[in-house]
Amino acid sequence: MADYDVQALALATPANPSPLDTYTPAISVRNNGRFAAIATGTISAYKAGVQVFASTVQSPSIAPGETGLATATDDWTPDEETDYVFYGYVTTQLDQVEPNNNLAPVTVEISGTPPPPPVTVPAHRQQHESGGSDQLSVDGLPGVLANAQTP
Numbered sequence: 001m002a003d004y005d006v007q008a009l010a011l012a013t014p015a016n017p018s019p020l021d022t023y024t025p026a027i028s029v030r031n032n033g034r035f036a037a038i039a040t041g042t043i044s045a046y047k048a049g050v051q052v053f054a055s056t057v058q059s060p061s062i063a064p065g066e067t068g069l070a071t072a073t074d075d076w077t078p079d080e081e082t083d084y085v086f087y088g089y090v091t092t093q094l095d096q097v098e099p100n101n102n103l104a105p106v107t108v109e110i111s112g113t114p115p116p117p118p119v120t121v122p123a124h125r126q127q128h129e130s131g132g133s134d135q136l137s138v139d140g141l142p143g144v145l146a147n148a149q150t151p
Contacts, residue, residue, distance in 0.1 A: 002096040005037075006091060020113055021077070025055065027088045032065075038062070052084070086105070
């Protein structure tokens with residue numbers, strides 16, 4: 001076992017497939033060394049063989065045998081719905097095993113639009129109060145109410 005060794009495992013973000021949206025690309029990294037390590041490196045995306053994105057990546061400190069994310073310092077917004085190929089490279093200071101530092105090329109299909117924002121719903125109890133958008137009636141229900149109700 002090497003003292004210092006980080007390995008690029010997979011492209012963590014964006015997933016394949018993904019909608020047309022903004023992403024902070026990230027590489028999943030494993031620390032194969034005997035000491036904690038910070039992974040640093042680069043990530044890039046290509047469309048039809050032309051580079052359309054490049055950024056540096058960095059992880060927090062990763063304990064030996066653990067995995068973490070080396071996240072891009074820049075966000076990426078694809079300019080159209082198509083396939084993009086991602087390449088990446090991570091290393092750590094004094095890295096002793098170079099062959100596992102390269103991320104295998106990953107093709108990500110970008111298609112469709114991002115999901116719509118969630119619908120804002122008023123707080124549940126306020127909806128059911130007197131005058132609320134969905135007020136409840138307890139008329140005819142069996143049992144005793146916790147709070148007295150005026151008809």
